[in-house]
Amino acid sequence: MNVLGICGSLRRDSYNRSLLRAAAERAPAGMTIHPDDRLSAIPLFNEDLEHDTPAAVRDLRRAVAAADGLLIATPEYNQSIPGVLKNAIDWLSRPAPEEVLVGKPVAVIGASGGRWGTRLAQNALRQALFATESVPLPSPALFVREAQNAFDADGGLIDIAIGQSLDALLVEFARWIEITHRHRP
Numbered sequence: 001m002n003v004l005g006i007c008g009s010l011r012r013d014s015y016n017r018s019l020l021r022a023a024a025e026r027a028p029a030g031m032t033i034h035p036d037d038r039l040s041a042i043p044l045f046n047e048d049l050e051h052d053t054p055a056a057v058r059d060l061r062r063a064v065a066a067a068d069g070l071l072i073a074t075p076e077y078n079q080s081i082p083g084v085l086k087n088a089i090d091w092l093s094r095p096a097p098e099e100v101l102v103g104k105p106v107a108v109i110g111a112s113g114g115r116w117g118t119r120l121a122q123n124a125l126r127q128a129l130f131a132t133e134s135v136p137l138p139s140p141a142l143f144v145r146e147a148q149n150a151f152d153a154d155g156g157l158i159d160i161a162i163g164q165s166l167d168a169l170l171v172e173f174a175r176w177i178e179i180t181h182r183h184r185p
């Protein structure tokens with residue numbers, strides 16, 4: 001089971017990238033998580049470019065198509081998702097018949113410095129994913145709040161409860177991938 005980990009932040013010391021790294025280290029048996037850094041190379045979406053899709057977009061599309069599922073770690077920017085993440089989703093949602101998100105199992109997690117731990121961003125992300133006809137894991141959710149306390153200076157996850165929640169989410173995600181693949185038309 002190959003899962004592509006997408007980070008919604010381009011920041012070098014991103015907590016969300018650290019969260020994805022922790023997920024990769026703790027992936028349950030049978031699941032491999034590959035954190036991906038391709039978002040920084042994706043140009044701004046422009047319908048005019050769709051006829052000659054940029055190589056970076058084609059590359060990301062191929063990686064998404066090949067993955068059994070996506071694990072998206074999003075920060076919260078102004079109570080929504082960062083533009084770079086929405087931009088990538090817009091590219092991945094088009095054009096027919098290359099809508100690689102259709103039917104794709106997706107797990108949503110997120111970390112922020114605030115007290116609500118990306119609740120609003122994850123809600124916004126689920127709304128966009130709904131439009132893409134991907135199949136987000138319904139529950140559990142993982143909201144990492146006050147992320148500065150959850151990771152050490154090297155980005156290692158030091159919050160035991162968050163680690164346990166992450167483990168539980170990944171086990172459910174493995175089950176979700178199996179279920180959605182079984183019911184694929």
Ligand SMILES: Cc1cc2nc3c(=O)[nH]c(=O)nc-3n(C[C@H](O)[C@H](O)[C@H](O)COP(=O)(O)O)c2cc1C
Pocket residue numbers: 009010011013014015016017075076077078079080111112113114115116117118147
């Ligand atoms: C433009 C901008 C807007 C932000 N808005 C919010 C917000 O609405 N809610 C929140 O909890 N944190 C907000 N933050 C703080 C981010 O959650 C914090 O910078 C976080 O560490 C970003 O994720 P990263 O560490 O993966 O880069 C904002 C940060 C930026 C740069």
